[in-house]
């Protein structure tokens with residue numbers, strides 16, 4: 001215990017006045033016996049509330065969770081009652097003041113006739129403010145002001161620790177569709193602005209007992225508690241999607257985005273937030289394959305799918321490294337005389353165990369994992385190299401073109417044109433003989449940057465074709481805005497044109513329109529003589545399909561080339 005008997009000498013007081021902490025000494029009835037200079041400055045107005053609850057309710061002492069202290073919990077009461085306080089954090093609040101005073105309180109009883117307790121209070125407000133800034137930075141996403149991934153994980157782990165009923169909660173994983181297109185075409189500033197606006201919107205749509213976080217990039221997640229059925233989670237997913245699909249007015253544009261939402265009910269068997277989040281992500285991934293809705297509920301069967309996806313991704317990565325990819329070449333012929341005018345290069349995967357895989361089995365994985373980029377560059381270089389080699393061996397094919405499929409992902413690469421140019425230089429292939437096929441999906445964004453890229457490619461001499469025309473936006477109006485040379489009509493139009501009058505009419509008008517716009521037309525999927533006769537009657541210039549030839553491996557192409565050149 002402290003002995004304050006001789007405290008009143010001027011030297012002692014001078015020392016105490018120079019301390020950074022506020023020192024207060026009281027008697028048994030709480031009467032103030034001493035306070036140093038710092039106490040007068042720091043505690044002005046608050047002093048009485050350390051001993052007694054303020055009857056006017058102007059000053060209050062709160063605990064570190066901001067709960068008002070009861071009478072017996074007041075710090076001077078406690079030290080006089082014999083308790084020792086060590087750096088206890090408290091808040092001194094004053095009505096109407098927005099600034100809270102955080103103090104660390106130490107003290108204890110004092111032995112002496114008059115003095116009963118001493119308190120020392122250190123102002124820790126600045127430290128607390130920094131701490132909360134750090135906390136916010138660690139747990140909040142700066143851009144959207146939403147909680148971040150770490151905050152969500154902590155919160156979900158807390159919920160899991162509470163042990164709830166099996167399906168009373170749900171975790172929703174939200175992935176924005178087409179956000180990247182906005183970002184890439186209008187710039188990061190607009191992209192960020194959109195995310196910030198979206199963050200505000202989402203926050204306003206949230207039900208009670210829900211926490212929404214931005215996980216990073218264009219991914220968000222939300223955990224919701226107190227559900228009575230999984231239908232409620234679905235309704236929430238639909239409401240969120242509705243919110244997301246409302247237009248954003250930014251930078252003089254009306255921007256539209258969409259979302260895929262994976263729902264994982266819980267807590268179920270989950271013990272860790274990460275596992276639960278992974279399953280919601282897996283469910284989200286499935287949405288991309290669904291035509292009619294934008295959410296998917298997780299169930300066990302998806303778990304296998306997910307590990308299958310991971311395995312395939314790893315295997316595809318290996319395939320690229322170990323040269324397991326192959327190109328097959330499908331002839332493109334002139335309809336009038338069936339003479340070959342070029343080939344379309346189509347990728348295959350010579351899988352060590354599963355045999356030859358078609359693109360339908362791995363292009364989606366390549367797209368989703370980003371492996372489509374190296375894959376596409378490999379295809380382009382291999383097609384150019386092979387065509388150049390054949391041209392040198394068979395000079396009679398010097399007018400043959402090669403068509404190569406482009407992925408929309410490639411258009412987000414800033415140095416696309418330079419890369420294409422570098423491949424042409426390396427292989428020595430004539431750019432006028434290269435056709436790049438682009439599906440309508442790439443064009444949804446009528447963004448200037450895509451048009452500029454296409455024009456640069458064309459300036460090198462490369463020809464551009466719209467692939468699978470009629471399957472995507474089926475809008476003829478955009479065609480004149482893009483510098484295309486060729487239209488490939490999707491096989492679904494050719495398929496039933498001989499039976500379906502409407503299809504025939506569409507086919508007819510597409511051929512006419514292409515002619516008006518000065519575009520070549522290639523009909524895809526010509527399988528039968530009836531198709532062929534139809535196209536001939538429509539004066540469609542060229543075609544591609546099993547009737548003429550299936551896609552061929554390189555050695556089979558060589559045989560064809562030998563025949564072609566011996567014939568001419």
Ligand code: C2E
Nearest residue numbers: 346347358359379405406407525526527544545546547551
């Ligand atoms: P696509 O570019 O429209 O290629 C034409 C597809 O139609 C090829 O399928 C071809 O084998 C098939 N086909 C050709 N003639 C007929 C026919 O008469 N009847 C029927 N039923 N089908 C016919 P494949 O090789 O399976 O390729 C499918 C798709 O995969 C391609 O469609 C293309 O979108 C994509 N793909 C192929 N290679 C690549 C590539 O190197 N890069 C990218 N990004 N995508 C590729």
Ligand code: MG
Nearest residue numbers: 344405437467
């Ligand atoms: Mg194609």
Ligand code: MG
Nearest residue numbers: 467468488524
């Ligand atoms: Mg096609």
